[in-house]
Amino acid sequence: MYGFEKxxxxxxxxxxxxxxxxxxxxPNLPVRLDFSSVIFPLTGETFCTGSEFLLAYRLGCKxxxxxxxxxxxxxxxxxxxxxSLSQRYEREPLxxxxxxxxxxxxxxxxxxxxxxxxxxxxxxxxxxxxxxxLKRKLERNSEAGEIEQTQFxxxxxxxxxxxxxxxxxxxxxxxxxxxxxxxxGQMARGLNQKTRYDLRSNSQKPIPSGELVSPLYAGWIxxxxxxxxxxMLNRHGDGIIISSTTDGFISSKKGLDQKSIDxxxxxxxxxxxTRRVLTGVGALLEEKYSEEEGVIS
Amino acid sequence: xxxxxxxxxxxxxxxxxLRNTPKILTPTGVELSGDLxxxxxxxxxxxHGGRNESYIYGVVKGEFHDYDLPGAYPTAMAMxxxxx
Numbered sequence: 304m305y306g307f308e309k310x311x312x313x314x315x316x317x318x319x320x321x322x323x324x325x326x327x328x329x330p331n332l333p334v335r336l337d338f339s340s341v342i343f344p345l346t347g348e349t350f351c352t353g354s355e356f357l358l359a360y361r362l363g364c365k366x367x368x369x370x371x372x373x374x375x376x377x378x379x380x381x382x383x384x385x386x387s388l389s390q391r392y393e394r395e396p397l398x399x400x401x402x403x404x405x406x407x408x409x410x411x412x413x414x415x416x417x418x419x420x421x422x423x424x425x426x427x428x429x430x431x432x433x434x435x436x437l438k439r440k441l442e443r444n445s446e447a448g449e450i451e452q453t454q455f456x457x458x459x460x461x462x463x464x465x466x467x468x469x470x471x472x473x474x475x476x477x478x479x480x481x482x483x484x485x486x487x488g489q490m491a492r493g494l495n496q497k498t499r500y501d502l503r504s505n506s507q508k509p510i511p512s513g514e515l516v517s518p519l520y521a522g523w524i525x526x527x528x529x530x531x532x533x534x535m536l537n538r539h540g541d542g543i544i545i546s547s548t549t550d551g552f553i554s555s556k557k558g559l560d561q562k563s564i565d566x567x568x569x570x571x572x573x574x575x576x577t578r579r580v581l582t583g584v585g586a587l588l589e590e591k592y593s594e595e596e597g598v599i600s
Numbered sequence: 601x602x603x604x605x606x607x608x609x610x611x612x613x614x615x616x617x618l619r620n621t622p623k624i625l626t627p628t629g630v631e632l633s634g635d636l637x638x639x640x641x642x643x644x645x646x647x648h649g650g651r652n653e654s655y656i657y658g659v660v661k662g663e664f665h666d667y668d669l670p671g672a673y674p675t676a677m678a679m680x681x682x683x684x
Contacts, residue, residue: 314683316642333648341648350645372639376681451681459678463671483674494647496621512619518643519683524676529651531669545660549650551668559667578675588667597661600654 307357307569309375314519315353317371322346323364331358331533343533352526358534358570374519376453456581459483463581489513491521531570535588538568545600551591553598560590 323330323345332355334347348369351359359366466479493512501508528550536544536552545553564575564587575587621644623629630637669675 312681314643316639316646318642318645333651335648343651343653350642352646355646370642372642374639374683377684453678453681455680456678459674463674480671483671483677487673487677491647493619493621494644509622512621514619516618518618518640518647520677520680522643522647523680524673525649526646527676527679528669528672529648531672532651543656543660543662543664545656545664546652546654548652548668550672551666553664553666555662555664557663557665559665573679574669574672574675577678578671581675581678582671584670586670589670590665591668592666594664594666597659598664599659600656 310353310357310373311573312376313353314374314376314523315356315371316350316522317352317356318348318350318369319356319371320348320367320369321359321364323359323362327362327364327537329533329536330364331355331362331530331537332364333529352522354523354527354530354570358530361569362537458486460581462486467582486515487521487524489515490517490524492516494518494521527570527574531574534568534570538565538571545598551588553600557593560586560588562588 319332321332323332325345327345330343330345332343332347332349332351333341334344334349335341353373356366462479462483466476466483469476469479493510493516496509498507498509500506532547532550532552536547539554539556541556543555545555564572566572571587575585578587579585618624624633624636624640633640
């Protein structure tokens with residue numbers, strides 16, 4: 304059995320026969336039923352990736368490997384730099400500027416506190432609290448673990464660092480979001496030979512692939528997110544989960560976005576650390592919406 | 601398992617490309633695609649989209665919260681590396 308990292312950091316595709324323990328509520332191996340349906344049963348036969356195999360194994364699944372391919376990530380360790388948030392802050396002028404402002408804000412507030420009027424003092428106290436909170440946040444984040452910086456990492460980092468310069472929901476913020484997602488869409492484009500309406504011939508034609516198509520990359524990305532989601536579903540515990548949708552789920556549990564990371568959840572941890580180094584924000588989940596009355600599913 | 605260092609992108613020999621998947625599954629495609637057929641089936645088979653499921657159907661009363669992984673696919677993409 305190869306080590307966890309060796310399988311995760313590879314393009315692995317396996318044909319497997321599997322049986323999950325009956326106590327597993329959310330099995331994670333996808334089985335195709337027909338042209339439009341994929342289910343996640345307790346037992347079956349399917350193709351899966353390395354990350355799906357690893358989670359299934361951790362969930363106690365009995366797996367028989369019928370065949371497969373393992374292609375490791377390229378080994379360029381001597382040239383590959385490990386990257387941590389503290390290094391990022393040293394290089395990032397914007398972050399440095401914020402840190403300087405925090406320091407200056409705190410000292411100027413302490414120096415001139417006595418000269419301000421009471422209303423100004425209240426405003427300054429609020430500002431001071433915000434600055435302190437920001438500093439605490441930055442300090443917390445700088446303790447983030449190291450992750451490897453690959454060329455893919457650099458591309459994503461460039462796009463995301465542009466994105467976070469703009470307020471959430473703003474036009475430019477959304478534009479950079481779509482640029483990042485479009486790149487991934489191109490990796491999978493045309494793999495399924497899906498059709499679309501062609502005006503010229505008045506018929507449905509297969510969507511052609513582009514230059515960036517790669518089932519290795521596309522499969523790794525989508526399966527890693529499915530696996531991270533499946534891990535969270537299985538660790539959800541009490542409460543109700545209504546549904547899951549690619550990168551999220553609807554739950555009766557409050558405050559999951561505030562919950563600190565459980566380091567035994569290996570996939571969530573990997574995701575969390577990468578996200579934290581990429582954006583400087585330490586959040587695994589984000590609450591998009593809450594409903595007090597109930598839902599129709 | 602492919603031996604280490606032996607992987608090359610399917611487009612590398614310049615004769616066959618993943619841009620035209622149906623052509624790979626022809627007699628000419630099989631012969632021209634080199635080692636591609638040793639692994640392509642596995643990777644195409646293991647490619648699936650997102651996990652979209654409903655676990656409960658109908659009206660469910662109570663408080664519910666919709667959570668998501670922010671920037672999920674770009675974050676996963678940042679963890680990729682070239683195949684060896």
